Amino acid sequence: MKLCKKVKVVDVRPFGQPMTAGPEFFELRLENPGWDEWKPGQFVMLRPTSFGLEHVWARPFSIAMCDKQELTLFIQRVGRGTAHIAALEPGDHVLVWGPLGTSFVQEPDTHTLLLAGGVGIAPFKGYAILHPKRDNLRLVFAHRASARCYPYEQLADAVKAERVQEEKPEHLARVITLLHERISQYADGLVLACGPAPFLTTVRKYALEYGARCQLSLENRMACGVGACLGCVTPGVDGENRRVCVEGPVFWAQDIALGGGK
C-alpha cells in the first residue's frame, strides 16, 4: 500500500561540507510517513511546498533507510528541484508518496556484490543494515566528489568496502577495470548496482559476460512515479517498454536493453 502524506522535515544534514544552507550533498531526514513496510531499492516521490506551481513534478529518491521514526534520503543537489530540497529546514513540510517500485533481491547466503556510482549508494545503506548476513556483502563505490560527501564511511563500517574516485575523465579506466575484476569474481553470486546510466551499462555488460545474476536500479526522469504517465519507460530486450517507476527501478539486467535514449 502506497501512501501520499505530508510529513515534517526532521533534519537536513550536509555531508562532508560545512553546515550551510543549500548543501550539495546531504541527508534528508523526514518523519516516517506511516508505512507498513518497504524494501531497499524502492523509492519515494518527494515534493517540498516551495515547488508551488512552478514545478509540476515531484522528484524521485531512493529510500536510504526507514525505521519506525524516520525516513532517510540521501540527495545530491543537481538542479532547481533539488535546490529547493536542499533549502529545506527542520519543521518544514514536504509531500511524500511511496514506497514505490521494485526492490533488490535479498539472498542471505549468496555472496552479493553492491556496486554504487555516486548518489547511487543511497539504497545500499538500508540494504546493508537490513541484510541478515553482512559478511556476504561487498561494496564497490565509484565516485567523483570527495568520499566524505557520501555516506560511504557509514557503509564501510558495516560491510567490506572499497572505493575508487573518478576525479578526471582519465580515471574512468580504473573504475571500469575494478568493476570488471569484481564482477568476474561474482559469476556465481549476485551483483546489485545503482548509479548513472553509463555505470549501469558497464555493469550490465560484464555481468552478462560472466553470467552473474545481476540487478540494476535505473534513474529515469519521472513525472508521476506511479505508472500513469508512461514518461519513464525503458525498453525491454523484447522491445516492450517497461515503466521504471512500477516494473523498476530495480530490473534484472538481462530483461532490459540499456544504452538507448538518454
Added chain:
Amino acid sequence: MKLCKKVKVVDVRPFGQPMTAGPEFFELRLENPGWDEWKPGQFVMLRPTSFGLEHVWARPFSIAMCDKQELTLFIQRVGRGTAHIAALEPGDHVLVWGPLGTSFVQEPDTHTLLLAGGVGIAPFKGYAILHPKRDNLRLVFAHRASARCYPYEQLADAVKAERVQEEKPEHLARVITLLHERISQYADGLVLACGPAPFLTTVRKYALEYGARCQLSLENRMACGVGACLGCVTPGVDGENRRVCVEGPVFWAQDIALGGGK
C-alpha cells in the same frame, strides 16, 4: 534615483495576532536599500526569492517609514503573493526597487486631514513622523479588522486620531457620515487619503463638494512599477490615461476620474 537592490529581512512582526508564521497583518522590516531620499506616499516594488518564476510580478507596497537603518512596510496578506511575503523570516532576502512614484504634499502650516482605509494607513506613519507640525494633523481611520491589526495606536500616539470600524456592511453608513463631516471641516485645509477604491471615491466626492484641496493614493494592480507596461493606468478627467506608478500613486483628486474599471 531609483535603486533595485537585494536586501535582508530584519523582522516580520505580526500586528495584533500571535507571533505565528504567515500572519495576516504584519510589519515587514528590511535593511535600508541605500536610498538617498524618499517621501511619504511613495512606494516600493517587493519580490521575495520564493516567487521563483511562478509570480512574474513583484508587489507594490507603500513605504511606511524609512530611516538610515531600516525600511518598514505594513502589509496585509490577501493572496498568494502576500502569503509568500508573510512567510519571510529574518535573514531571508528580498528584491526591492524604489522609491517609486509621487508623494503626499507636506504643508506644515496647513490643517491636514489624513484619511486612511485599512492598510491604507501605511503611508501615514512616515507622513506623521516626518511632519514638522504634528498638531496640524488629524487622522481618521476606517477599518474592518480589529484596530490592533494595524499600526493605529502608534499613529494615535503621534497625532490627533479617531477611528471607525466597519465590521458589517451596515456600518458603512457611519464611515461615510464621518468622512463627510470631517472633510466638510477641512474645506480650507488639505485632505490626504489612502485606501480601497470605494473609500477614495467617497473622499473625492466630498472633497470636490467642499472645495477641499485633496490628494488620493491609488492602489491599482501593477506589473512593472516603473511606467513601462501601461498596466496600472487610471483615466484622467481629460480622458488621458495616467500611470499610477509614475504620475501617481498620489494624485490631486480633481485630476483623475475615479469610479471606472475595477
Added chain:
Amino acid sequence: MMDTTVRLPGLTLKNPVLTASGTFGFGLEFEDFGDLRTLGGIVVKGMSLKPRQGNPMPRVAETACGMLNAIGIQNPGVESFIKNKLPHLPWEDTAIIANLYACTAEEFGELADILSAEEGVAALEVNVSCPNVKEGGAAFGQDPVQIGRVTEAVKAKARNKPVMVKLSPNVADIGVCARAAEAGGADMLSLINTVTGMAVDLVTRKPLLANVIGGLSGPAIKPVALRCVHQAVRAVKIPIIGLGGIVTARDALEFILVGAHAIQVGTANFLRPDAAFRLVQQLPKDMEIIGIGSLDELRGTLVLPGA
C-alpha cells in the same frame, strides 16, 4: 448537501471531475491514493486498435509551471484494455470514458464499434488533436473538415454511447473546429489538448524530447484553455468539458463559470497522486465559499463587459 451532479447527453456524472486521458493511466494506478468511485469519471489512456510502444525516450520534460510530453500514445491496444483493465474498474459507480486514438476515420470507426459494445464504457472521447504523433492526430485536429469526418465515423459506430470530441488549441480559430465537431454529430466537446511546444538542453545541445516537439500541459496553459472554452461555448450548443492546467477546485469552478459542464484533471495528477480526489472533496466547500448551491447557478454566468 451541495448538488454537484452533471447531466450530459447520455451521461450523468455524480460530480464534474473527470481525470484527463494519459495522466491517470487506467485509473488502477491511483487506487492507493483515493477511492476511484468518488470521481465523476475517468478518461483512460488513449488507445488504438493495435498495441503501440509510443515514441522513443526521453519523452517528458518539465517546464515553467508545466511540462512537455511526446509519449506517442503508448498503449496496450483496445482488446487488452477490454480484457485486462475494464473489468477491474468501478464502472458501475464511475463513468469510464474511453479515449480513442487512430490515424484514419475508418480506424476511428472500428475503435468506436469495439468500445461502444462494452457495458463498462460510458462514453467515447475522440482524440483528434494529439500533437505528438506525426502520422495522424495533428493533421486531424487542425483541420475542421477532418474533424467533421472523424466525428461522423465515430458517431456512426458509437451505438448509444455519447461521443465527446477533444479539440486541439493549436489552431487559429477554435470556434470553427468546435462547429465542425458539432456538425459531425458530436454530443459534447472536451478541450483543450496540449499546446505544441519544445525544450532544449544547452549542454547536450539536444531537444529534451527525442520527438523534438511535444505537447505543453499544466498550469502554464490554463489561460489558453479558459480562452478556448470561452470561445467554444459561444460557438456551439453542445456541452463542453474544460481542461488545461486545472489544479484546484477553484480552477475547476473558473471553467464552469466560463460555461463548461464538467472538467478534467490532467497534469495536476503528477503534482500529487491524490489531486483529483482532493479536488472532488474540496469542490463543495469552495462552492459554499463563493455562495452557490449548485453548479447550474454558476455555469456560464461570466459577466462580460457591457453586458
Added chain:
Amino acid sequence: MMDTTVRLPGLTLKNPVLTASGTFGFGLEFEDFGDLRTLGGIVVKGMSLKPRQGNPMPRVAETACGMLNAIGIQNPGVESFIKNKLPHLPWEDTAIIANLYACTAEEFGELADILSAEEGVAALEVNVSCPNVKEGGAAFGQDPVQIGRVTEAVKAKARNKPVMVKLSPNVADIGVCARAAEAGGADMLSLINTVTGMAVDLVTRKPLLANVIGGLSGPAIKPVALRCVHQAVRAVKIPIIGLGGIVTARDALEFILVGAHAIQVGTANFLRPDAAFRLVQQLPKDMEIIGIGSLDELRGTLVLPGA
C-alpha cells in the same frame, strides 16, 4: 573577450539582447536600473499614427509563470515619439527599433515612411500579431496573405531601414506565416508575440481583463516560443529574433541554439527592472561555461535525432 556581436541585414548589434516592445516602455523608464548603452537594442512600445489610449482597465493579470495583457497599444503616436522620446535615447550606441502598429496596410506604409526618415531609428518591427485589439492586429497576424501585404507596404516605404516582421503564435502553421513575411520582403522575423488567453475572477464573476481576452507572456510560453522559432528557422532563410519567456542568459542561449540570431527580453523586465542589463552581463559568462567563444559556434547547432 567573448564575441557577442550579431550581424543582421542592415543592422549590427553589439550583443543579441534586445528588449521587447511594450515591456520596456521607451527605454527611458529603465535608466536608473542600468546603462541603456549596454543593451544590444531597444524595441520601443508599439506606436500608431495617432495617439491611442488603449483598452479599458483592468488590462493586465498575473497567471502561473506568466501574465495576460490587453493594453491595446496605448501610445502617444508616432510624432510624439519622434519629438519627445527618440532624442533622449542613446541611439548612436544602441539600436533603437520602432514597433509599428496599424490596422491597414496603408497606415503601416505611412508609419514606415515617417519612421524610416529618422536617423535614430535603426530598424522597423511590424506588429501584425497583436491579439489584443479587435480592429486590427489579430486578423493580420493569423492570415498569411495579409502578412505578405503588410510586409510589402512597409518595405516599400522603409528606405534603407531593415524591416522585421513580428509573428503571432496563434496559428496552426507558423512556417506558412514566416514564408509569407519572407516573400513580402521582410529582412528578418521576430517571434513570438503573445499567446491568446483569458483569466477570470470567481468572486466577481468577471474576466480579469476588461477586454476579456488578452495575450499570455512570460516563462509559461517559453516552450511555445522555442517551438515556433525552431519551425520558422526551418521555413525561411532570413534571420530570426526569438522571444517569449526569456529570463536568464541560458534561456537566451537556448533560442540561439535553436537557430535565433538575437533575442528579446519581455516580461522578465517586470520580474526585475534590471533583468535585461543582467542578462547582458551574464551572457559571456554562460557562454564560457558551455564552452563557446562566439554565438556563431552555438547558433542553430541543435542536434536533431537521427541527424
